[in-house]
Amino acid sequence: MNILEVKNLTKQFGGLTATSDITMNIEKNSITAVIGPNGAGKTTFFNMITAVYKPTSGDILLNGKSLVGLKPHQVSQFGITRTFQNIRLFNDMTVLENVLVGMHQNLKSHWVGTLLQLPHIRKIEETARVEAYDILKYVGLEDYVNENAGNLAYGAQRRLEIGRAMAAKPKILLLDEPAAGMNPKETEKLTNLIYDLRSKLDVTIILIEHDMKLVMKISDFIYVLDHGELIASGKPDEIRTNNRVIEAYLGKGAVAND
Amino acid sequence: MTILSALFDKFAQSKKNQVILFIAYVVLTGLGLFLLPDSTIAFLLLLFSILILYYLKFNLRVKWVTGIVILAIIVPFIASHSDSYQTYMEVGTLVGIYCAMALGLNIVVGFAGLLDLGFIAFFAVGAYSYAIFASGQAAKFMPFGHYPLPGGTFWIFIIIGALVASLFGILLGIPVLRVRGDYLAIVTLGFGEIIRILLNNMDHPLNITNGSMGIASIKPPNFFGITIGNSSQFYYIALGIFLVVIYVVRKLEDSKLGRSWKAVRDNEIAAQAMGIPLVKTKLAAFAIGASFSGMMGVVFAAKQMFVDATSFTYLESTMVLVMVILGGMGSVPGVILGAAVVIILRTQVLTNISDWLSQMSTDYGIEIPAALSPEKMQLLIFGLLLIIFALYRTQGLIPHKNRKVDVELLKKESAAAALDREKVTSGGADS
Numbered sequence: 001m002n003i004l005e006v007k008n009l010t011k012q013f014g015g016l017t018a019t020s021d022i023t024m025n026i027e028k029n030s031i032t033a034v035i036g037p038n039g040a041g042k043t044t045f046f047n048m049i050t051a052v053y054k055p056t057s058g059d060i061l062l063n064g065k066s067l068v069g070l071k072p073h074q075v076s077q078f079g080i081t082r083t084f085q086n087i088r089l090f091n092d093m094t095v096l097e098n099v100l101v102g103m104h105q106n107l108k109s110h111w112v113g114t115l116l117q118l119p120h121i122r123k124i125e126e127t128a129r130v131e132a133y134d135i136l137k138y139v140g141l142e143d144y145v146n147e148n149a150g151n152l153a154y155g156a157q158r159r160l161e162i163g164r165a166m167a168a169k170p171k172i173l174l175l176d177e178p179a180a181g182m183n184p185k186e187t188e189k190l191t192n193l194i195y196d197l198r199s200k201l202d203v204t205i206i207l208i209e210h211d212m213k214l215v216m217k218i219s220d221f222i223y224v225l226d227h228g229e230l231i232a233s234g235k236p237d238e239i240r241t242n243n244r245v246i247e248a249y250l251g252k253g254a255v256a257n258d
Numbered sequence: 259m260t261i262l263s264a265l266f267d268k269f270a271q272s273k274k275n276q277v278i279l280f281i282a283y284v285v286l287t288g289l290g291l292f293l294l295p296d297s298t299i300a301f302l303l304l305l306f307s308i309l310i311l312y313y314l315k316f317n318l319r320v321k322w323v324t325g326i327v328i329l330a331i332i333v334p335f336i337a338s339h340s341d342s343y344q345t346y347m348e349v350g351t352l353v354g355i356y357c358a359m360a361l362g363l364n365i366v367v368g369f370a371g372l373l374d375l376g377f378i379a380f381f382a383v384g385a386y387s388y389a390i391f392a393s394g395q396a397a398k399f400m401p402f403g404h405y406p407l408p409g410g411t412f413w414i415f416i417i418i419g420a421l422v423a424s425l426f427g428i429l430l431g432i433p434v435l436r437v438r439g440d441y442l443a444i445v446t447l448g449f450g451e452i453i454r455i456l457l458n459n460m461d462h463p464l465n466i467t468n469g470s471m472g473i474a475s476i477k478p479p480n481f482f483g484i485t486i487g488n489s490s491q492f493y494y495i496a497l498g499i500f501l502v503v504i505y506v507v508r509k510l511e512d513s514k515l516g517r518s519w520k521a522v523r524d525n526e527i528a529a530q531a532m533g534i535p536l537v538k539t540k541l542a543a544f545a546i547g548a549s550f551s552g553m554m555g556v557v558f559a560a561k562q563m564f565v566d567a568t569s570f571t572y573l574e575s576t577m578v579l580v581m582v583i584l585g586g587m588g589s590v591p592g593v594i595l596g597a598a599v600v601i602i603l604r605t606q607v608l609t610n611i612s613d614w615l616s617q618m619s620t621d622y623g624i625e626i627p628a629a630l631s632p633e634k635m636q637l638l639i640f641g642l643l644l645i646i647f648a649l650y651r652t653q654g655l656i657p658h659k660n661r662k663v664d665v666e667l668l669k670k671e672s673a674a675a676a677l678d679r680e681k682v683t684s685g686g687a688d689s
Contacts, residue, residue, distance in 0.1 A: 050531060052527065052530075071530070071535070072527075072530035072531060073530045073531075073532075073533045073534055073535045073536070076530070076531055076532060076533035077533045081531065081532070082531055084527075084528065084531075088525045088527060088528035088531075089524075089525070089528070090520060090521050090524035090525055090528065090529075091524055091525075092520065092523075092524050092660075093517070093520050093521065093524060093660060094660045094662070094663075096663055097517055097520070097660065100517055101517050101518070101521045101529070101532050101534070102532050104514060104517070104518065104532055104533055104534060105532070105533035107514055109513070109514050110514065111510060111513040111514060111515035111516070114509050114510070114512070114513035114514070114515075115506060115509050115510070115513075117509075125514075126671075127675075129663060129668060130668060130671045130672050130675055133668040133669070133671075133672050134672055134675075134676075137672070145663060145665050145668065146660070146662040146663060146665065148660065164532070168532060168533065
């Protein structure tokens with residue numbers, strides 16, 4: 001069953017076409033990778049799904065309902081959460097608070113209740129903190145609960161972003177280059193984390209990634225973008241041998257010389 | 259010398275000794291205030307005990323009770339024996355008013371990260387809302403009712419002032435929040451000026467604010483038949499509201515809304531991606547911050563018994579902002595200290611230095627031009643202060659610290675919760 005359908009999605013910035021006529025069907029509970037050379041329009045594609053950009057034409061359907069025209073926070077409330085290519089944490093808040101912000105849309109507490117110190121609101125906040133701590137334990141950050149997020153090491157910041165996204169309990173999780181800047185050991189840890197996430201949260205994962213080893217290992221399905229166009233799609237084995245993909249990455253002639 | 263200070267450090271480490279030293283300090287400064295005539299320094303040192311209290315290692319509840327006892331009983335009692343009783347209480351009242359306002363601005367600037375240069379407008383709105391109805395002014399344009407309203411309505415007007423100011427906060431916010439950063443600062447500056455100029459000109463065609471003449475003979479508040487007319491009484495009103503404001507701010511800081519503000523401040527795009535509605539969150543900051551200002555505006559109008567637009571100039575907005583930046587953006591104790599420091603500098607230290615200088619010049623025949631008196635150089639002095647802080651202490655007097663949670667407790671609760679889940683699943687398997 002398809003949870004997300006993207007239909008003829010096009011985005012133009014002035015005269016520049018960032019993505020053109022992209023159509024995708026994302027199956028529920030799958031791990032899908034979107035790959036392509038730099039500037040292929042992958043992040044633009046993510047930005048359209050999360051309503052940061054409004055598409056010029058085309059449609060995005062979540063379980064058959066269109067997401068086009070919604071505000072970013074509404075898309076998030078519909079169950080699509082993301083991480084960012086250039087890490088965007090709340091740097092001056094603690095690690096725990098970052099995760100708590102991730103939980104916001106499911107948190108039933110209210111500031112008036114907090115002011116009046118209503119017992120059930122206090123209970124909600126308390127349970128939320130415990131839940132946030134469990135998430136931090138899961139992503140391996142339980143030793144940094146009270147640390148400011150901006151002070152964390154790079155790899156830890158990436159994991160915190162994933163933890164924060166998990167806290168939102170999304171139906172679809174978009175990961176924008178989660179392994180960027182990580183060493184092989186960290187990447188391996190991350191690969192296992194993503195794998196585990198899918199079964200633990202029962203979530204559909206779409207990721208943009210340049211690390212081909214990671215992509216080939218965990219994705220069920222791959223879409224390849226180049227110059228804003230969809231040039232190939234298929235299972236990892238099909239993509240590995242696809243001539244157009246090799247051409248896009250290595251240039252013309254690479255196929256013949258091989 | 260170092261041995262002495264090391265010895266002192268060791269002595270001061272113990273809680274019992276801290277209690278002794280603190281009480282000794284309060285008694286000493288209190289005696290100073292009691293015995294010396296017109297001793298501003300003793301008065302300031304006595305107030306300073308609150309800051310010392312903040313740094314002591316007592317239980318939080320003990321600190322609060324001690325602080326309230328000092329401010330509500332000890333300070334007024336000792337000061338009442340002095341000739342300048344009303345002057346001291348006037349300073350105390352002003353500190354209370356500006357602390358609450360600075361805490362309001364701190365929500366907007368420190369928590370939500372929205373630079374507001376026209377914050378005094380909300381103070382003006384609060385002040386005028388009481389001034390108009392508690393004087394003969396309302397009779398000039400209201401077709402019904404008898405004005406001035408009796409002084410007993412003052413208490414209701416504190417709430418009304420808060421509501422009207424937050425309404426203005428929202429009205430300002432809706433168009434203004436489309437812009438960000440520097441542009442936001444400029445637009446809010448414009449808003450502050452617009453309100454001031456409006457107040458100055460709304461005497462025709464309908465005389466609402468009495469224009470540049472201002473509104474005079476505002477009714478003083480009435481508390482069960484007692485007319486509240488002097489600073490020593492207003493002091494308690496300001497202190498009461500101030501304490502409520504601190505409570506609200508402390509609780510908000512750790513609430514869901516408080517976290518939304520900080521998230522929006524730190525990264526708007528990520529905040530939205532986590533489902534936080536930008537406009538609603540920012541409007542809440544504007545409205546709640548403005549409401550504190552509005553409440554204190556009502557107190558200000560009642561205390562002065564006269565308002566006109568000159569009390570709400572751009573300089574005043576800057577002063578409140580200086581309090582926040584000087585104290586430490588986002589830091590509640592910092593902002594309170596910042597407000598106290600600025601008010602005391604303005605009303606006590608600078609005027610005292612000026613008096614002293616003019617005394618010198620008459621005594622020794624040295625000519626000091628009036629333009630050079632420190633009182634007149636407020637802008638220069640606060641400007642320099644800001645530059646020094648921007649260069650050497652950007653986080654302010656008491657930098658903001660995020661509230662730390664008890665990790666051990668979390669660990670325990672997390673383990674307990676896991677055990678509960680296990681019980682449920684295994685219990686389910688049995689049946």
